[in-house]
Every structure is written in C-alpha cells, then in structure tokens.
Amino acid sequence: MPAVTVDDLTVLNRLRTPGLGDQPRPVLQVSTAPQGYEGEGFPVRRAFAGIDMRHLDPFIMMDQMGEVDYAPGEPKGTSWHPHRGFETVTYIIDGVMDHQDSHGGGGTITNGDTQWMTAGGGILHIEAPPEWLVQKGGLFHGLQLWVNLPSNDKLVTPRYQDLRSGEVALVTSYDAGALVRVIAGEVDGHAGPGATRTPMSFVHATIEPGARLDLPWSVDFNALVYVLSGQGAVGVDGRPIGTGQAAVLGAGDYLTITADGSQESRSPQLDVVVVGGRPIRESIAWAGPFVMNTKAEVLAAYEDFQKGRFGQIPVV
Template structure:
C-alpha cells in the first residue's frame, strides 16, 4: 500500500481562558482554533503550583451528547457524578466519560491537594458522538497508569503512551465508540518518529513541552498543528531538550454540530430539550453541591489574597 506523509495544514497558538471554578486553561482546540471532527475541544490546564488552600476545580455541571477524556499529568482530582460514581485520579490516570443522554458531575482537587497544595497539570479532550449514540446511558472508564500501554522504539529514543488506538504494534486497553487514536509521545533530543495514521482520519498535534518539527514546520509548546491528509506523520526533534506532544486523530462523523456550553447535539431543538431536562433535574444531582461551591469560592479568595489569581 502506498504511503504519504501528512503535512501541517496550519499552526495555531491557543489562548488562555478561565474555566470551571476559575482555573486557567490553554484552549488547544475549539474556540479560535477550528474543530477537528470528531474532536470538539482540547484544554491544557497547568502546570500550576498551588499553595495550601488555593487549588481550584470544576464544581457540579452537566454534559450531554459527547465524551470527555481527562488525562492527569500531575496532581490529584476527585470526581463524583449524578449516577453515583465517585473516584480519585492521580498522575498518569485517564478517565473516559461517555456523557451520552446526560450526567451532572464534579471534578474537584483531592482533599490532599486542597490542604497541602502541589503542582497540577492535565488535559481534557471532548469527543463527539454520532447522532444515534447521543442518548445512550452514561458510562465511565477510569484507567490507572499501569493499565495504559507504553511502547518504545528499538533505539529507546522515542516513548509512546498509547491512550487510544495503536502505536509501535501496541494497542490501547481503553475502548472507544468512535475510532480514534490518542498518543502521548516523548522524543529525546535528536530523535525522530513516524506514526501511521489511517488515511480516513482527521488529526492534530499539540506540543506540551519543547519543540517539534513536522516537515519544514516547527511547532513549540502551547501550539496546535492541524494535519493535512496522508497515511503517516513524521515528527522530528532537532532540539537539545526533550519534546513531548499529543497526537490525536479520529474518523470524522460528518454530522451537524450544535453546541451550547456543556451540551453538544445535532439540532437547536435538541439543545433546547437538553437545557429543559437539566433545569427540571432530569440529569440528576450530586449530594454536597453547596459545599463544593463554598470550597471553590474559598480557594478563589485565597488565590486573590496571595496574588496567585493574577499571576495564573
């Protein structure tokens, strides 16, 4: 089968904005950076080091019609939802939440992080669902780091964490409704790596550390490269420092997208119904919502008193 290298269609530098309870994210995909079907958004939060009492999360909020993928690099996060699910995610954990017909959930810093502070960094990716799957029951996959396969080139100069899809003959343990790949790639200085990406996939690369070269295009920390069509992508690291990046690609759904905040459907009528269902409590609720809001407001006040709010 003939192969062709994917070029870079365009490079974007995502802007910073506040999300959740007020924490800063870099919007790597979505907003001013065009969508890459089937992906709706990629946010990079941190790295930020919190002092005791400063850590912020995302108190109770709803979702319907898509999937959220949370990937923790450092720090700890506690999640709860209106289905009764609860758990703690630490460094290296991945949570794949299929919101489907709708769920209310909260993503808060762990008690340890709230009390003692620490460095927090991670990503949240939004993956769209087909129209026929938008109202399926909610589902969680919480995957610890020891269950996420790691592959390595024979010279050991490139390391790939296979969150979804396949790389270097290693297949991910996480199952996805939409065919996608989600790779966290480390390139040592002077190394290069070629990854097969199915020709039918659309995809992008986000550099989370260092600088990478794709073809003749350099992409640095905080930048997103939208990939052109092809069968493979070749990534090079010409720097003296390591390069870390996310390669994310998937099969486009090619369906209408109508989004209103945390709801992503196919028509305006479906969005109106989602808002009405949420207001009527049909997506459920989580005990302790008032306490989580109080914790968030207290963390904001602490940040503002120490100056962290203005520096973040």
C-alpha cells in the same frame, strides 16, 4: 512530567518504520492556544482554538489544564455541572483529581491516569482536587478532551471508565528515541485501554532531544498534534512547533514529529499529544455543556437539566 515513564526504552516493542509507498501527512495549519481560566479559576490553554471544526471532527475541543504549582489553599476544580451528547476524557499528567457523577461513577486519578466519561443522554459531575491537596498545595497539569458522539449515540446511557497508568500501552520509535503511550485506540497494532464509541486514537509521546518519531496513523482518521512542552518540528518539511501550539495534519499513512536538539531546562524533552478519529460529518449545535445536532435538541437538553432529568447530586 511524571505521567508513566520507562527507564530503558530499548526493552519496549518498536513502531514500524514507514514502508515503501507510505505517504507522510502534510501540515495544513499551526495555531497557538490562547490562555484563560476554567471552573473555579484554574488556568487553561484552549489547545484547538482557531482550528476549523471540519479539521477537528470528531473532536469538539481540548484544554491543557495548568501546568501550575499551587500554594497551600490555592488548588481549584469545578462545581457540579451537566453534560449531554459527547464524551469527556480527563488525562492527569501531574497532580491529583477526584471525580464524582450522578450515575455512580467516580474515583481519584493521578500521574498518567485517565477518566473517560460518556455523558450520553445526560449526566451531572464534579472534578476537584482532594481536600488534603487543597490544604497542602502542589503541582497540577492535565488535559481534557471533548469527543463528539454521532446522532444515534447522543442519548446513550452514561458510562464511566477509570483507566490506570499501568494499563497504558507503551511502545517506542524504531531507534528508541521516543516513548509513545497509547491511551485509547490503536497505533501500529498496539491498543490502549480506553473503549471509544467514536473510532479514535489518543497518544502521549515524549521525544528525546534530536530524536524523530514517525508515528503510523490510521488512514481514515484525522490527525492533530499538540505540544505540551518543548520545541520541535512537525511534518517532513520540518514546520516549527512549540509549547502551546497545535498542528493540523492532512491525509497520509504516518506523521512525523522531531524534537529540537537543544531544549529548555524546565522541559528537557518534547512532549506532545496526538489525537485523531474518524470524522462523524454531522451538523453540530453546541451551547455550553451540551453538544447536539440541532438547536431544538440543545434547548431540550437545557429543559431536561432544569427539570432534574440528569440524575441527582449524590449526598456526601
């Protein structure tokens, strides 16, 4: 799992340990992601399926894409499609993905890079492996997170952010047993490069076997932990959690994740994603690629898309 790594974690800044009076976040729910296919047929795990939207707010959904090792000719992506009313965050752990959209955004991301697209009032985009990768084949593994926008930001001008792995804030736990990558938001004063319209934090952590991560977390954010690979436990009461499972945490000052002392050879560490944000607490009307507040707004989005108001597919 390349992402961005550091050979010697002891050279990194360390997260503070929980202080006197700091409250750990309890585990409210653990769910297992169902598997399916998306786009042109690439495999996904629906990371947050089965979790009440009240616990997800301000997030809509998250897909773990892969992990899959494609043979030549097999790599797949998506066709051109529209979005309105939210942001898509595409984080590539292994492999290469190209992005292009109707507002001029685009680029190629690879190990540890992130594409942050604010769909806002409406955008057309495509995500696909480059042609050389389709011919060659190779490993593909990533995430796509959908972040809701509040009603007053639903129709903002679309925006594209290209976040490189070298920009990610890197810190470690107090005993240097975990590498914490802050991609967006802030954790214990360490800020990631992603600019968010909805206040939130997005972290990818790799925890060594037997190590424990006490992660300070904003008290006004919710908190969700998803296991990319490995086995461990979440919460101070040690609730077991493993590959493809998500944990919903309650209120508190910090969250605790512990890696089992013995891991499988394919996943020698515990890799998790932690996301949280300030709940928007507004009604949601969600249909396919549009996330709005009312059914009428969703119908208007379909009409605007059908009438070509989301921009034009660029000529290659």
